[in-house]
Every structure is written in C-alpha cells, then in structure tokens.
Amino acid sequence: MGLRLHNTFSNKIEDFKPLGEVVRIYSCGLTVQSAPHIGHMRAYMVRDVLVRWLVHSGYKVKTLENFTDIDDKIIEKQKEQKRDWRIIADENIAKYLDACDKLNIKRADFYPRATQHIEEIIELVNKLIEKGFAYEKGGDVYFKVRQFPDYGKLSKKNIDDLVSGARCVPTEHKEDPLDFALWKAAKPGEPYWISPWGKGRPGWHIECSAMSMHHLGETFDIHTGGEDLIFPHHENEIAQSECATGKKFARYWLHNGWVTLGGEKMAKSTGHYFLIEDVLKDYRPNVIRLYLLKTQYRHQIEFSRERLNEAKAAYLRIQTYIHGFENLPETTEPLKLKEFTEAMDDDLNTPKALGIIFDLIKQGYEKPSLDIATSIKYYLKIMGFIEEVPEQPLADIVEILHEVKVKLKEKKSTLLDTATLGFWNLLEDIKTSEEFFPNLIYVLLQIRNQLRKDKDYELADFIRKRLAQKGIQIFDKGDVSTFRVEAK
RNA sequence: GGCGGUAUAGCCAAGUAGCUAAGGCGGCGGUCUGCAAAAUCGCUAUUCGCCGGUGCAAAUCCGGCUGCCGCCUCCA
Known part of the structure; x- marks a missing residue:
C-alpha cells in the first residue's frame, strides 16, 4: 500500500512518492525571539514521527529546518531587553535544541539561519526583480503578487477577497496592498546587511525559499509547518520560489493542528502559552510524546494538566507491562505488523498505532508472551519513545x-x-x-x-x-x- | 463577509458504507492482599450535533441547519 499523506495543496490524502532516492524535507523553523512552547514542539514532533516512519520504511531522508534569527520581533526584543539580537537568538536556539534532545526529536540534518544566507537571499531577490516579479522602492523590495496567477492556490484564497478583506495595510512603498516585502530597508539603529538596494534585511518569507533551494534543490518533497503558516507564509514561499525557478516548489505540504489552551490557540503575543521547559519540569519526555501522539497530527489538541495526566496514566500502563520483561531482545518480526504499518501509512495515524500497542498489552496479560513484549518495544522505538531507566535515589x-x-x-x-x-x-x-x-x-x-x-x-x-x-x-x-x- | 477545519460515551480519541462503533483516561463491581497500593478480570455509546434524502445497507455519501475552532495581520 505505502505511505499516504494529506497534502494541503490538494486537500486530499495522496500516495507518497518521493522525487529521488532521498526524501527531502523542509520544516519551517522558529522565529527565535522567545523560548519555545509546547505548541511549537508539536510541529517538530510531527516531523520527527514522519522522518522515523520514512526511515523505517526504507527511505533515506534529508531534513532541513531554518531559524529566523532576524525579524521585526527580534529587533523589538533587542530594544526591550537592551541585549544584542544575536544573543537573544542564540539563547532561544539553544533552548529549543535542548528541548528537542530531551523529547528525543531527531535533529534536522541542517539548521541554517536566515543571517547565514543573506547572499543567497539577495541573489534570489535579484532574480525576481530581473524577471519582473519584484520591484524596489525606497530601499524596500516587494513581490508583485498579481504577477503570479497561482497565488492563493495553497490556502484556497481568492485574490480579490483578500483585497476586500483589506486588512493588509498598504505601506507607502507598496504598489499593491497585496504585495509583500522581500527586503526591508533598515531604520536607523537597526541591524543591517549591505545589498544592491542599500542597507537592510531580508523579509520573512524569502529566507525559506533561499535556504530550501540552497540545501534541497529547487523542487523538494515535503514541506512541514503549523497550520497558521499556510497563509500568507507558505503561499508567499510558493509564489516567490516558483516565479524564480519556473519549477514546482514543494510537492507535499503537511500542516499540523494547534495546541490550544482553553479552546484557543497558544499565542506568544497574549502570554497564552506554556513553555516546553516548564512542561518538561512536570512531565517526562515519553509522557509528553504520548500526549502529542494520542491525537492525529492534523487535529488540534487541548493542553491541560488533565490531558497530560491522562497520558501519564496511559504511559504507565505501557511501562508497567514492559517492565515485566527486563532486557528484552530486539525483534525483527513484531506481531500485528500489518495493522501497525497500515495505521502509520495512513497519514501517520498515531492514535490508531497506539491502540494496537494497547491491544497487544491486553493480549499479553491474557497469555504472557515474550513476542508481545518485544513487539511493543519495537513499535515504541519506531514512534520515538525513549527506553527509560528510572533514577534511583x-x-x-x-x-x-x-x-x-x-x-x-x-x-x-x-x-x-x-x-x-x-x-x-x-x-x-x-x-x-x-x-x-x-x-x-x-x-x-x-x-x-x-x-x-x-x-x-x-x-x-x-x-x-x-x-x-x-x-x-x-x-x-x-x-x-x-x-x-x-x-x- | 470569504476560506478551511471540526462535531462519536463522563473526558480524550480511532473509525469515512456492510461482522457485536478500536484504544486510552475516569467510574463501578470482582480477584489478589495483614492493610494499602499495584496488577488483573468484568461492566461502562442499541448509537455517532440536528433535520431531510439516496442506498438492501450510512457515524461514514448528498442537501439543509446549528455549535465550536482557526486563517484572511506576526504566529508551529
């Protein structure tokens, strides 16, 4: 049967067929203005499970995840905290990577930062200007959205509705309110890089195009990110990339649902969130992983202690069973492999896959069997759970x-x-x-x-x-x- | 207003036409036990937001309605 993934672009579940021998994946990374919260981590947990499943299925995988280390928000933080933006970025990147390691989220192969690719960004912007898809005005460079006929295809938006929605503020330099910035002129006191258009810095969207093209090629397989990025970020990525290369940008678009709090999305801006470093103080990585994988990745998850405690109780059930079998051997022929594979192949149906594990536990108690225990261990490993040795005081x-x-x-x-x-x-x-x-x-x-x-x-x-x-x-x-x- | 998602037990959550609607948490009852805990066993939705339709057959398809969430501005 093979892996099937939901592609936001077609809004359908499609058979996954990679372009080449190596599956190339780009994940939109964090804007490192602040420490990551549990909602952020979900996105990378999803990527982690995807990568683990691809590798298990015999694919070679190359992953790339960027850090937006310069943007308006980080500049704001610099002013607020009176600390250099580089220090703020480094600090938050370190916190994020630490959380990934603790949660057993496999690191991406590359973590490029926007500021490390200014040259490629400038080159790409130049190309867009040359091709007539972008224009410079007052040190800013904008992308002409109306020049790209497919604009809105990913997010299913109609260009004219966007205009009538009219929330996009027309700045003084934009020819059309829909246009978005590829390059922003620096205001006095702001960090800047020298460009053909003067001192400035890259706009947010262009870095993802420049970095993905640089490391993965003009067309790659899978692009992941949170639901919120669909518009405008991913829409803009497609526009600027496909206009520059004339080729398809990403082939499969995977978007994960929110982690919500009181039914509403976690948001940095309102202080409505839980930092992952704090959640990790109260719950161990495997419990957090189980909590996140208990729900299919496209659906939203409510964050609460109740949910986490529930996951903890469920995890304890698995752990209690496995603990009855110390020093389990590895298996290559787990039980219920067909069911498990079908579940994972079906757009990463981790709740169903976990259900199979619990079925096995039940069977195992009815009729003790080493095969069952080794099978469970096998599946837990695939889903990225850590083999735990409790600390003993x-x-x-x-x-x-x-x-x-x-x-x-x-x-x-x-x-x-x-x-x-x-x-x-x-x-x-x-x-x-x-x-x-x-x-x-x-x-x-x-x-x-x-x-x-x-x-x-x-x-x-x-x-x-x-x-x-x-x-x-x-x-x-x-x-x-x-x-x-x-x-x- | 436009677009997208979602509605399944006390809570969470699979299932998208066809055997008794997975699984987890919780609750109740039993076993075990000095007590406790743990573990385990059994029970816990005649029914899938509401109304109508198509099918031999629908949670699953179609039409309508309602609720909730999100996007349309920075956002995982």
Missing part, C-alpha cells in the same frame, strides 16, 4: 536503612544479629556509591518482608511510608515485593 535508601536500624535496635530485633551485622556495619560506609543500588532497595524490601512475616506491621508500614515519601512505591505480591520509582 541511593542516599534516600541509605537514610531509611539507618532509621530502620535504630528502630530494630530499640526492638532488640533478631534482624540485627551476628549474621547480618556485617551488612549493618558496611552500611556505615555507604555514602554515594551507586554500586549497591538497586540491590540495596531489595535488601530493604527483604527486611520489610521478614517484618511482615513476623507480623511486625508497624515497622513494615513505616518502611513503606518512608519509601513513599521518597517517591518509591512498593507493591506486595505474595511474599515478593516490587517497587516503582515515582516518575513524572
């Missing part, structure tokens, strides 16, 4: 052991007799060594189980309570106890 266990020792002394317990004395003495030397953990916690659990056998429930419950306070939950199953380190 050694110092906390040692502290509790000391408390227990004191109580045992008071009780003159046989658990302190000569046979175990060596251990208790050894305990005095343990400070931070990791070697004894997680074995140390099993020692504690064994002591507790002996106490339970001796019907000393008071001390047994004390241990349980103290561990719980340290974020370690214990579960008794007959005379065997297991534990779970409470995770985000």
Whole structure:
C-alpha cells in the first residue's frame, strides 16, 4: 500500500512518492525571539514521527529546518531587553535544541539561519526583480503578487477577497496592498546587511525559499509547518520560489493542528502559552510524546494538566507491562505488523498505532508472551519513545536503612544479629556509591518482608511510608515485593 | 463577509458504507492482599450535533441547519 499523506495543496490524502532516492524535507523553523512552547514542539514532533516512519520504511531522508534569527520581533526584543539580537537568538536556539534532545526529536540534518544566507537571499531577490516579479522602492523590495496567477492556490484564497478583506495595510512603498516585502530597508539603529538596494534585511518569507533551494534543490518533497503558516507564509514561499525557478516548489505540504489552551490557540503575543521547559519540569519526555501522539497530527489538541495526566496514566500502563520483561531482545518480526504499518501509512495515524500497542498489552496479560513484549518495544522505538531507566535515589535508601536500624535496635530485633551485622556495619560506609543500588532497595524490601512475616506491621508500614515519601512505591505480591520509582 | 477545519460515551480519541462503533483516561463491581497500593478480570455509546434524502445497507455519501475552532495581520 505505502505511505499516504494529506497534502494541503490538494486537500486530499495522496500516495507518497518521493522525487529521488532521498526524501527531502523542509520544516519551517522558529522565529527565535522567545523560548519555545509546547505548541511549537508539536510541529517538530510531527516531523520527527514522519522522518522515523520514512526511515523505517526504507527511505533515506534529508531534513532541513531554518531559524529566523532576524525579524521585526527580534529587533523589538533587542530594544526591550537592551541585549544584542544575536544573543537573544542564540539563547532561544539553544533552548529549543535542548528541548528537542530531551523529547528525543531527531535533529534536522541542517539548521541554517536566515543571517547565514543573506547572499543567497539577495541573489534570489535579484532574480525576481530581473524577471519582473519584484520591484524596489525606497530601499524596500516587494513581490508583485498579481504577477503570479497561482497565488492563493495553497490556502484556497481568492485574490480579490483578500483585497476586500483589506486588512493588509498598504505601506507607502507598496504598489499593491497585496504585495509583500522581500527586503526591508533598515531604520536607523537597526541591524543591517549591505545589498544592491542599500542597507537592510531580508523579509520573512524569502529566507525559506533561499535556504530550501540552497540545501534541497529547487523542487523538494515535503514541506512541514503549523497550520497558521499556510497563509500568507507558505503561499508567499510558493509564489516567490516558483516565479524564480519556473519549477514546482514543494510537492507535499503537511500542516499540523494547534495546541490550544482553553479552546484557543497558544499565542506568544497574549502570554497564552506554556513553555516546553516548564512542561518538561512536570512531565517526562515519553509522557509528553504520548500526549502529542494520542491525537492525529492534523487535529488540534487541548493542553491541560488533565490531558497530560491522562497520558501519564496511559504511559504507565505501557511501562508497567514492559517492565515485566527486563532486557528484552530486539525483534525483527513484531506481531500485528500489518495493522501497525497500515495505521502509520495512513497519514501517520498515531492514535490508531497506539491502540494496537494497547491491544497487544491486553493480549499479553491474557497469555504472557515474550513476542508481545518485544513487539511493543519495537513499535515504541519506531514512534520515538525513549527506553527509560528510572533514577534511583541511593542516599534516600541509605537514610531509611539507618532509621530502620535504630528502630530494630530499640526492638532488640533478631534482624540485627551476628549474621547480618556485617551488612549493618558496611552500611556505615555507604555514602554515594551507586554500586549497591538497586540491590540495596531489595535488601530493604527483604527486611520489610521478614517484618511482615513476623507480623511486625508497624515497622513494615513505616518502611513503606518512608519509601513513599521518597517517591518509591512498593507493591506486595505474595511474599515478593516490587517497587516503582515515582516518575513524572 | 470569504476560506478551511471540526462535531462519536463522563473526558480524550480511532473509525469515512456492510461482522457485536478500536484504544486510552475516569467510574463501578470482582480477584489478589495483614492493610494499602499495584496488577488483573468484568461492566461502562442499541448509537455517532440536528433535520431531510439516496442506498438492501450510512457515524461514514448528498442537501439543509446549528455549535465550536482557526486563517484572511506576526504566529508551529
């Protein structure tokens, strides 16, 4: 069957056929005026799943994601914060990449910045002027929208409706209010680059065309981005690129839905958002990933603690099952592969794919099987979940052991007799060594189980309570106890 | 006003003509258990926003209506 993707351009789900041997993908990156929020991360999470699935399907992939490191907003921030725009950009790029790494979002192959491609941008603008698609006025350069007959095709907009909507402010230099800036003259005090039209900086849309052409060629396979970019940004990208080259720009346009807050889109401008760095403080990456993949990428997702907690509970179900199978081998023939493949091939239907994982878990409990566990691991890996090793706080266990020792002394317990004395003495030397953990916690659990056998429930419950306070939950199953380190 | 999306259980969310409408969360009941927790098992939409139509057959197609969201200005 093969991968099918929803193409905004045709508004249909189409068979995906790459142009060449390598699938070339361009993702509209951030304008790095501020730190990324959870909504931003969704876009790159979607790209991540797409890339992982393509690679899994046997494709070679080349990805490019830009950073808009100069624009009006960043210049504003510079004035506000009285800090150089480069520092602001660097800081936010670092935060973004850090969040990607934590969320296990595969990095793009290239992260070009607008300011690193001024030369290509100028060249492209020149080409557009030469071909009669652009004009210079007062140091600004504008694109003549009406020169491009296909304008509006991606966003399904009628040029004349846009004019009557008349929100596009006619600036003094524009010949037509629809025209958009390719190059902006610098005002006094603003950062600038030298161009044939004087000191200035690139307009927002042109950088994506220049950079994608430079790294991916004039025509490439997939262009991704948030829904909001369809108009005018992607429409403008198409116009200026196709006018310059006379060739098709991007072949498949993938747009992801919003992350909303109280039913409304997250927006930097209103302070109506949650920064990813803050969300990561409360929820671990796998939970955030599950939360985002629980909904098909084109639909909007509501952001709330309730939703995140729900994802956490669901994730725990997966984790609890997998934890029953330590050191799982890799498999090459997972169960339900056909169903899983069909789901992912169907415009990345991750909710359905996750449903298959939960079906497997249910089956696995009915009839335990290593195949089921290895299959689940296989699918989780494809979807970009991280194999987790919970952190185990050694110092906390040692502290509790000391408390227990004191109580045992008071009780003159046989658990302190000569046979175990060596251990208790050894305990005095343990400070931070990791070697004894997680074995140390099993020692504690064994002591507790002996106490339970001796019907000393008071001390047994004390241990349980103290561990719980340290974020370690214990579960008794007959005379065997297991534990779970409470995770985000 | 133009364009696009969406409406499925208490909540989230798959499903776009045909077996009993996936799955998750929550809730209820059982098993296990010193207690607790965890785990597990069972139950939890005779029905898919509303009205009408086409089909042997519709959540799924067509027409109309309503609600919600977004874009039309910077925005993932």
